[in-house]
Amino acid sequence: MKHQKIPLLEEAFKKAMLARNRAHAPYSNFKVGAVIKLAGIDKLYSGCNVENASFGATVCAERVAIFSAIASKGKVPFEYMLLVTDMNPCAVPCGICLQVIAEFTYPEFPIYLSNLTGVQEKVMLGDLLPRGFTSFT
Numbered sequence: 001m002k003h004q005k006i007p008l009l010e011e012a013f014k015k016a017m018l019a020r021n022r023a024h025a026p027y028s029n030f031k032v033g034a035v036i037k038l039a040g041i042d043k044l045y046s047g048c049n050v051e052n053a054s055f056g057a058t059v060c061a062e063r064v065a066i067f068s069a070i071a072s073k074g075k076v077p078f079e080y081m082l083l084v085t086d087m088n089p090c091a092v093p094c095g096i097c098l099q100v101i102a103e104f105t106y107p108e109f110p111i112y113l114s115n116l117t118g119v120q121e122k123v124m125l126g127d128l129l130p131r132g133f134t135s136f137t
């Protein structure tokens with residue numbers, strides 16, 4: 001995929017690969033790395049999936065990346081997310097992660113899907129979650 005104009009995209013891929021290597025996935029053996037970029041500044045936060053013997057306690061890489069950014073910076077605007085797995089075609093975020101991404105972004109939010117060789121595809125949050133739940137207030 002051509003992506004010269006996307007700020008820090010190559011760095012984001014490398015950071016996601018490093019995070020993926022730190023995945024704790026002894027049950028599924030499926031390692032995931034994710035990076036979220038803050039809008040307007042050169043700041044990337046990464047995450048990996050962290051599994052648990054009580055399977056429901058597992059947290060996906062995307063949520064770890066977003067929660068890490070929020071823990072450091074508070075609720076700030078995000079520019080894009082990048083996801084890396086070894087799947088071909090590339091994996092997309094799970095439904096729970098899409099719901100979390102939706103909480104902090106917008107339907108046109110770009111998500112770059114990658115395999116181990118690099119970014120392959122760009123999708124928008126709204127393509128994957130066209131009519132997500134927003135709020136009951």
Ligand code: THU
Binds near residue numbers: 094
């Ligand atoms: N996983 C993620 O980290 N992100 C996703 O979007 C899908 C699934 C993780 C959770 C679990 O550790 C493993 O992949 C298998 O589902």
